[in-house]
Amino acid sequence: MAQYTLNPPLNETDVPDSPRPLLEAWLADAAAVPMQEPTAMTLATVGADGQPSARIVLFKGFHQDQLTFYTNYESHKGRDLAANPRVALTFWWDRLERQVRVEGRVEKLPEELSHRYFYRRIRESQIGALTSRQSQVVATRAELDARFDDNAQRYAGTEVPRPAFWGGYGVTPALVEFWQGRHGRLHDRLQYRRSGDGWILERLEP
């Protein structure tokens, strides 16, 4: 059983007034140790029927204090978010014995941000995004590969068009909790709760 002895205490007096700088510091710590996807976060959505659904997406930076990620607007998550913009996000960094939980609301990012990010991705990813009807049932892998090859041929030598169904979301946090493993299961939990323009900092029992 893990003993959680890696971290020094997480003290109220040592943390910033708002969660963003602390999250950025923890992301930088995660990026500095060998792990495959330090920006991976679980995104939980709720469908129109009240059914929760969760999957991993990659955090792609802040936009005006929103946490951003990119996806297909017509996917399962995209449909959930069109019906209900409330989400939860969770980061877990095993090697750091740290978790961050976020609750908030999403909005679609401005088109120009989605555009810019789309064209920063490698060409295969652009063609993949154009090809995939994310979350739809497909009869065979071969059908998907054939559609990818068609698109690769169609746009050979030219710019791959960014489909209108692909883009980013920004999550405006209302609650951000920083969890750090501590010895004896008395882990540290500091929670920032939005209050007007500022944040209330509270310690939660582990």
Ligand SMILES: Cc1cc2nc3c(=O)[nH]c(=O)nc-3n(C[C@H](O)[C@H](O)[C@H](O)COP(=O)(O)O)c2cc1C
């Ligand atoms: C490490 C990792 C990173 C991922 N990053 C993304 C991402 O940034 N955007 C995305 O749409 N899907 C990403 N996925 C795939 C999603 O987990 C999921 O399969 C896909 O978005 C479809 O989800 P949905 O059917 O619930 O909409 C990632 C999966 C893994 C394992």
